[in-house]
Amino acid sequence: MQFSGGKRKKLRLTGDQRTVSYPHSLQFYLEPPSESISLIEFESLAIDRVKLLKTVENLGVSYVKGTEPYRSKLENEIRKLKFSFRENLEDEYEPRRKDHISHFILRLAYCQSEDLRRWFIQQEMDLLRFRFSILPKDKIQNFLKDSHLHFEAIPFADALDLFRGRKVYLEGGFAYVPLRDIVAIVLNEFRAKLSKALALTARSLPAVQSDERLQPLLNHLSHSYTGQDYSTQKNAGKISLDQIDSLSTKSFPPCMRQLHKALRDNHHLRHGGRMQYGLFLKGIGLTLEQALQFWKQEFIRGKMDPDKFDKGYSYNIRHSFGKEGKRTDYTPFSCLKIILTNPPSQGDYHGCPFRHSDPELLKQKLQSYKISPGGIHQILDLVKGSHYQVACQKYFEMIHNVDDCGFSLSHPNQFFFESQRILSGNKDIRKESIQPETPQPKPSVQKAKDASSALACLNSSLEMDMEGLEDYFSE
Amino acid sequence: METFDPAELPELLKLYYRRLFPYAQYYRWLNYGGVIKNYFQHREFSFTLKDDIYIRYQSFNNQSDLEKEMQKMNPYKIDIGAVYSHRPNQHNTVKLGAFQAQEKELVFDIDMTDYDDVRRCCSSADICSKCWTLMTMAIRIIDRALKEDFGFKHRLWVYSGRRGIHCWVCDESVRKLSSAVRSGIVEYLSLVKGGQDVKKKVHLSEKIHPFVSKSINIIKKYFEEYALVDQDILENKESWDKILALVPETIHEKLQQNFQKCHSSLQRWEYLKQGINCQDNTKNDKCGPWLEWEIMLQYCFPRLDINVSKGINHLLKSPFSVHPKTGRISVPIDLQKVDQFDPFTVPTISSICHELDAISINDEGREGNEAESDIKHRTRDYKKTSLAPYIKVFEQFLEKLDKSRKGELLKKSDLQKDF
Numbered sequence: 001m002q003f004s005g006g007k008r009k010k011l012r013l014t015g016d017q018r019t020v021s022y023p024h025s026l027q028f029y030l031e032p033p034s035e036s037i038s039l040i041e042f043e044s045l046a047i048d049r050v051k052l053l054k055t056v057e058n059l060g061v062s063y064v065k066g067t068e069p070y071r072s073k074l075e076n077e078i079r080k081l082k083f084s085f086r087e088n089l090e091d092e093y094e095p096r097r098k099d100h101i102s103h104f105i106l107r108l109a110y111c112q113s114e115d116l117r118r119w120f121i122q123q124e125m126d127l128l129r130f131r132f133s134i135l136p137k138d139k140i141q142n143f144l145k146d147s148h149l150h151f152e153a154i155p156f157a158d159a160l161d162l163f164r165g166r167k168v169y170l171e172g173g174f175a176y177v178p179l180r181d182i183v184a185i186v187l188n189e190f191r192a193k194l195s196k197a198l199a200l201t202a203r204s205l206p207a208v209q210s211d212e213r214l215q216p217l218l219n220h221l222s223h224s225y226t227g228q229d230y231s232t233q234k235n236a237g238k239i240s241l242d243q244i245d246s247l248s249t250k251s252f253p254p255c256m257r258q259l260h261k262a263l264r265d266n267h268h269l270r271h272g273g274r275m276q277y278g279l280f281l282k283g284i285g286l287t288l289e290q291a292l293q294f295w296k297q298e299f300i301r302g303k304m305d306p307d308k309f310d311k312g313y314s315y316n317i318r319h320s321f322g323k324e325g326k327r328t329d330y331t332p333f334s335c336l337k338i339i340l341t342n343p344p345s346q347g348d349y350h351g352c353p354f355r356h357s358d359p360e361l362l363k364q365k366l367q368s369y370k371i372s373p374g375g376i377h378q379i380l381d382l383v384k385g386s387h388y389q390v391a392c393q394k395y396f397e398m399i400h401n402v403d404d405c406g407f408s409l410s411h412p413n414q415f416f417f418e419s420q421r422i423l424s425g426n427k428d429i430r431k432e433s434i435q436p437e438t439p440q441p442k443p444s445v446q447k448a449k450d451a452s453s454a455l456a457c458l459n460s461s462l463e464m465d466m467e468g469l470e471d472y473f474s475e
Numbered sequence: 476m477e478t479f480d481p482a483e484l485p486e487l488l489k490l491y492y493r494r495l496f497p498y499a500q501y502y503r504w505l506n507y508g509g510v511i512k513n514y515f516q517h518r519e520f521s522f523t524l525k526d527d528i529y530i531r532y533q534s535f536n537n538q539s540d541l542e543k544e545m546q547k548m549n550p551y552k553i554d555i556g557a558v559y560s561h562r563p564n565q566h567n568t569v570k571l572g573a574f575q576a577q578e579k580e581l582v583f584d585i586d587m588t589d590y591d592d593v594r595r596c597c598s599s600a601d602i603c604s605k606c607w608t609l610m611t612m613a614i615r616i617i618d619r620a621l622k623e624d625f626g627f628k629h630r631l632w633v634y635s636g637r638r639g640i641h642c643w644v645c646d647e648s649v650r651k652l653s654s655a656v657r658s659g660i661v662e663y664l665s666l667v668k669g670g671q672d673v674k675k676k677v678h679l680s681e682k683i684h685p686f687v688s689k690s691i692n693i694i695k696k697y698f699e700e701y702a703l704v705d706q707d708i709l710e711n712k713e714s715w716d717k718i719l720a721l722v723p724e725t726i727h728e729k730l731q732q733n734f735q736k737c738h739s740s741l742q743r744w745e746y747l748k749q750g751i752n753c754q755d756n757t758k759n760d761k762c763g764p765w766l767e768w769e770i771m772l773q774y775c776f777p778r779l780d781i782n783v784s785k786g787i788n789h790l791l792k793s794p795f796s797v798h799p800k801t802g803r804i805s806v807p808i809d810l811q812k813v814d815q816f817d818p819f820t821v822p823t824i825s826s827i828c829h830e831l832d833a834i835s836i837n838d839e840g841r842e843g844n845e846a847e848s849d850i851k852h853r854t855r856d857y858k859k860t861s862l863a864p865y866i867k868v869f870e871q872f873l874e875k876l877d878k879s880r881k882g883e884l885l886k887k888s889d890l891q892k893d894f
Contacts, residue, residue: 163659163663164660
């Protein structure tokens with residue numbers, strides 16, 4: 001893709017669409033697109049693909065990959081966003097082109113850090129795996145042939161994991177791989193290639209970023225859409241320490257509410273709790289000075305020596321704000337991170353209550369939070385099905401007394417932000433020029449509380465985030 | 476044949492290394508055409524000397540250097556190791572961590588003691604003609620797989636001198652294989668799993684891989700004579716109880732009754748097959764011969780020692796080395812005549828030295844420069860002993876290697892030619 005450098009130029013709007021051919025409904029994205037496109041299209045393609053990848057991520061958490069609900073929901077989303085799907089669509093050119101170009105745009109946005117790269121590769125792989133799984137057999141052969149991947153015969157030394165367990169047929173030193181195993185090999189190849197490509201892209205990024213039209217766009221893409229990481233201190237200083245107690249019951253997600261209570265009760269938290277809660281507080285706007293004061297006050301109540309606090313704990317707090325050591329500004333933990341890593345043990349209060357609490361204890365806790373028995377029942381059902389984040393959304397809906405939370409929960413700070421929005425009367429107004437693709441959630445309608453409505457929420461929340469992008473779009 | 480007396484080894488070895496050991500062919504092998512610089516010079520050998528003195532990291536400049544050293548040290552045993560990054564005899568001068576094993580042939584060691592749980596005639600270091608068939612089957616099964624499945628062309632099978640066989644796979648690409656791939660190959664070739672505490676050691680999946688079915692077909696050719704006649708595995712209650720331990724209890728009683736009625740293992744095997752191929756024993760509710768095959772495999776399928784094969788730096792007894800306990804020479808096995816190979820007819824060092832003496836007496840008339848005649852003698856000496864046919868097998872193996880190498884070089888030079 002060529003970007004003419006230099007100052008703000010009017011972009012050529014001519015597209016040379018028909019010279020590129022897309023013989024298959026899926027692709028390995030080996031060749032970058034070579035046409036010119038408008039900034040408008042650049043932006044909308046990118047956003048659509050981010051939406052798609054976010055859906056892939058959320059569905060992967062809520063459902064077992066490959067099962068019916070997963071497949072049909074993902075299919076819906078792909079169709080809705082008009083990406084290439086199966087080969088029986090009448091005009092496959094546009095969706096495939098969209099798929100191709102949007103992938104390469106996102107490479108620019110997601111190559112910049114290890115975390116971003118990992119996320120991008122994971123979702124792209126899951127997407128590819130899904131597309132592979134719906135491809136009819138004969139189409140697979142054609143696709144592989146055209147991709148110059150040889151699966152008739154692999155030298156045995158390259159297929160170690162397949163031949164050692166006699167899972168493939170060996171002859172003359174070559175392994176002959178059955179079709180189903182090919183997917184695994186293909187995906188591995190894809191991952192390796194994409195990983196390398198992203199590393200290369202990162203290296204040439206400075207050239208791209210020097211293009212003033214693109215740089216803010218790309219930055220915004222990666223920050224806004226991997227579900228914000230809430231690391232930018234936009235709200236710094238907007239919270240005062242004496243608000244925290246009341247905020248904890250009104251706007252904190254259960255995980256942080258529980259941590260806050262444990263801290264107040266015990267005047268202490270262990271490391272895991274300090275990390276999870278401390279970073280959350282930073283995300284909602286506590287400054288370093290406030291944080292130091294907050295923790296010190298509480299720990300001293302626990303009869304800790306102030307000097308000991310200064311020597312031991314204050315360093316860690318400053319470290320997490322990026323003021324010590326390697327000066328990384330640590331980002332608040334996302335839901336997935338809390339759910340999947342560092343489970344709590346005896347004496348810990350961190351983790352995700354929906355994931356890590358015994359159902360009985362969870363029930364009691366929800367009762368103490370005055371959640372209705374019906375709501376508790378629904379929540380426990382969701383927990384049983386491992387839909388922890390959806391359960392938390394349900395909690396949100398119950399304590400804010402809304403039918404539909406209006407977002408797809410992926411981050412504790414998002415919970416806080418959304419809660420504050422509702423409580424402050426939804427002051428952020430949406431710009432008229434952006435028409436939402438889905439209708440506004442109607443409070444009076446009882447909707448099924450499952451992932452499909454979460455998806456609808458996802459779209460509308462991303463619509464909200466597009467606000468900021470408007471500023472960068474000024475040609 | 477002269478009986479072998481270990482006490483005579485020092486003298487016998489002296490003669491062997493001076494007059495009989497095939498240095499030229501040996502060097503021709505390990506030098507691999509001299510295509511890679513220092514390949515021979517970086518090869519590790521280890522010697523076991525008299526009184527069990529063991530020295531590693533021996534290496535030699537060329538054939539004549541090898542000869543001189545062997546004649547000087549008179550090793551009881553010679554092992555071959557890997558080709559290293561530096562001359563092994565200088566490894567102490569190399570910077571720590573820089574001295575690395577780089578290449579080696581892929582080797583297999585099949586030892587009769589690993590079959591003690593399934594052979595009734597012998598145990599431990601003993602072998603006899605009744606159990607030697609296990610080695611014959613092993614060679615057939617493993618060699619077929621190495622050749623047909625993996626495409627390996629240069630495979631040298633050697634009698635170890637006492638109770639087992641070795642295989643040296645010498646293809647150029649194979650010598651470069653990593654430890655992980657070597658392990659994978661052994662895994663591919665393994666079916667018998669479990670030690671003393673495991674009764675049933677073979678478990679087949681419903682879908683039979685071609686390697687397994689081809690191996691079973693080989694075993695079928697030998698099973699009746701080997702297992703039912705020679706080993707007589709269903710001879711009496713004590714022996715057939717071991718096999719009943721591998722089949723479901725529900726059919727034990729019936730089988731015991733039927734066995735009592737029979738007079739031979741052959742007959743009992745028929746009843747056994749009837750009993751297990753259906754009824755109470757099925758693989759995933761399907762009738763079939765899996766259990767029958769599993770028993771055959773447990774009694775006949777080769778058992779490999781993975782540790783010998785996976786390590787690139789592993790040292791293995793050299794072909795044409797002498798076995799200090801039996802006196803037998805580690806000789807190549809002619810694959811064309813595997814079924815006829817008899818370990819008890821393999822020449823011992825005493826027998827061939829004796830043969831040599833007999834020849835020398837006849838040649839007494841010859842005079843001339845001693846060194847010259849020594850060499851002349853040697854080139855004809857082994858030919859007149861029982862060692863000759865085995866060296867011929869070795870030479871055929873070397874011919875094939877040479878041909879293959881020439882073919883590769885031609886291909887490479889063709890590709891490099893400018894047109």
